[in-house]
Amino acid sequence: MKKILCAVLVCVMMFAMTACKEEEEVKGAGKASIEQDGVTTTMIFDAKGDTITKVTQTSVMSIEGFTEEQLQIIRDTVADAQDSYAEIEKVEYTTEEKDGQFIETIVIPTDEETLKAVVAAGILPVDGDDVTELSLEQTEKSLEESGWTIE
Numbered sequence: 001m002k003k004i005l006c007a008v009l010v011c012v013m014m015f016a017m018t019a020c021k022e023e024e025e026v027k028g029a030g031k032a033s034i035e036q037d038g039v040t041t042t043m044i045f046d047a048k049g050d051t052i053t054k055v056t057q058t059s060v061m062s063i064e065g066f067t068e069e070q071l072q073i074i075r076d077t078v079a080d081a082q083d084s085y086a087e088i089e090k091v092e093y094t095t096e097e098k099d100g101q102f103i104e105t106i107v108i109p110t111d112e113e114t115l116k117a118v119v120a121a122g123i124l125p126v127d128g129d130d131v132t133e134l135s136l137e138q139t140e141k142s143l144e145e146s147g148w149t150i151e
Contacts, residue, residue, distance in 0.1 A: 023048045023049045024048065025046055025047070025048050025053055026046065026047055026048070027046050028044055028045075028046065029045055029046060029047035029052075029136060030044070030045035030047065030052075030136050030139070030140055030150070031043070031044050031045070031150070031151040032045075032140060032143045032144075032148040032149065032150050032151070033148065033149050033151065034143075034146075034147060034148045034149065038061055038062060039059050039060070039061045040059070040060050040061075041057060041058070041059045041060075042057070042058050042059075043055055043056070043057045043143070043148075044056045044057075044058075045136055045139065045140075047136045050135050050136050050137050051110075051133050051134070051135065051136070052110050052133070052134040052135070052136050052139060053109065053110055053111075054107065054108065054109050054110060055106075055107070055108045055110060055124075055134075056105065056106070056107050056108075057105070057106045057107075057108075058103065058104070058105045058106075059103070059104045059105075060101055060102070060103050060104075061101065061102045062100060062101055063097065063100060063101060063102045064100040074102060078095050078104070081093065081104075082095075084121065084123065085106065085123070087121070088114065088117045088118055088121060088123070089114070089117075090108075090109050090111070090113075090114045091106065091107065091108050091109075091114065091117075091118065091123075092105075092106070092107040093105070093106050093107075108123075108124065110133065110134055112132045112133070115131060115132065115133070115134070116131070116132075119131055
């Protein structure tokens, strides 16, 4: 009887330890893209289970044939965006002009503090102000309903 009880307890402990195991982060767990007005935007989501841990958004626009005046308008807009993103500690915002393209990359970790800051700044549109995490499934569904392609 003691042997059976010990075996049952060992099994219960193994199941409990397995259930407590933290999910691994999956890089590129989701991807969505859209093309609007000559700008192709792609979002890549890293996630643990259904919880998004990081959003990387890249927007690419061809600037071939743009006048210097048009390029300056883009650069001025970028300077304003850089100021907005610089106010949020963990968000990375970079741009580059390369091979006739303008490339903007925004990396947003979605820890609770950063997520609340980007939502409050209006940088990440979500339903409600008290968001503490993002669901990969719900985010992809919402983007798809808005015309994005989910890959």
